[in-house]
Amino acid sequence: MPSPTRYDAVAMSLHWLMALVIIGLWSLGLILEELPKGDFRNEMKALHASIGALVLGLTVLRLGWRLTKPVPELPQAMVGLERLMAGAAHVGLYVLMVALPLSGIAIVETGGRALTVFGFQVLPALMAKDEGLHDLAEDGHGLLAWILAAIVIGHVLAALRHHVLLKDDVLTRMLPGGK
Ligand code: HEM
Numbered sequence: 069m070p071s072p073t074r075y076d077a078v079a080m081s082l083h084w085l086m087a088l089v090i091i092g093l094w095s096l097g098l099i100l101e102e103l104p105k106g107d108f109r110n111e112m113k114a115l116h117a118s119i120g121a122l123v124l125g126l127t128v129l130r131l132g133w134r135l136t137k138p139v140p141e142l143p144q145a146m147v148g149l150e151r152l153m154a155g156a157a158h159v160g161l162y163v164l165m166v167a168l169p170l171s172g173i174a175i176v177e178t179g180g181r182a183l184t185v186f187g188f189q190v191l192p193a194l195m196a197k198d199e200g201l202h203d204l205a206e207d208g209h210g211l212l213a214w215i216l217a218a219i220v221i222g223h224v225l226a227a228l229r230h231h232v233l234l235k236d237d238v239l240t241r242m243l244p245g246g247k
């Protein structure tokens with residue numbers, strides 16, 4: 069099968085919807101840290117956890133789509149190192165889209181709590197609170213979130229470099245209506 073020249077509507081919709089949601093979650097995560105303890109903070113934590121769990125579900129769908137549909141090839145002009153960096157960044161982003169929600173779920177479970185998504189319990193409390201593991205999960209989640217931020221910044225700069233400096237179709241083929 070010849071490879072397509074653009075991403076399809078499903079891949080594009082998932083990419084942009086998830087980009088918005090993940091950037092929002094990232095910001096909410098940082099805001100959470102600053103909120104005074106109380107009901108509002110707990111509600112925002114529950115919202116962050118629910119949307120984060122949704123990201124895990126969307127990532128599974130997205131990986132299923134990604135692994136079964138052909139994607140556009142990188143421009144011929146890209147050299148080996150550029151191809152390697154693009155591939156490594158994309159794999160890294162997929163790994164983080166799984167690892168961040170899982171480490172978030174670990175924060176909840178090591179805190180001795182059940183996981184609820186928009187008010188529905190999806191996982192019971194699996195253990196009593198363990199301070200050491202809970203701190204580890206929080207530190208791990210924070211570290212992964214910063215690694216994600218670094219890769220996303222590189223990813224956006226690379227997309228802009230393709231569009232503005234190299235003037236190829238790498239950005240437009242991920243944009244609805246682009247040629
Ligand atoms: C793509 C998904 C996610 C992203 C990008 C994300 C991002 C973040 C960020 C940036 C922070 C602040 C971290 C810090 O500086 O210490 C944070 C905190 C937190 N996240 Fe997430 N998160 C995600 C998913 C989840 C999920 C699924 C859960 C729970 C089920 C969760 C639970 C928490 C909790 C409880 C905190 C506060 C931790 C603390 O009080 O130190 N996150 N998140």
Ligand code: HEM
Pocket residue numbers: 083086087088090091134139140142154158159161162220223224227228238239240241242
């Ligand atoms: C949290 C934010 C984001 C995440 C997690 C993310 C993730 C990804 C992933 C995993 C791919 C690989 C798609 C594939 O499987 O082939 C991809 C492709 C792409 N992304 Fe993002 N992205 C984000 C934000 C952005 C933003 C803000 C831009 C635009 C400036 C952008 C532009 C692109 C482009 C142009 C491609 C296609 C690359 C190619 O054709 O090889 N992304 N993105």
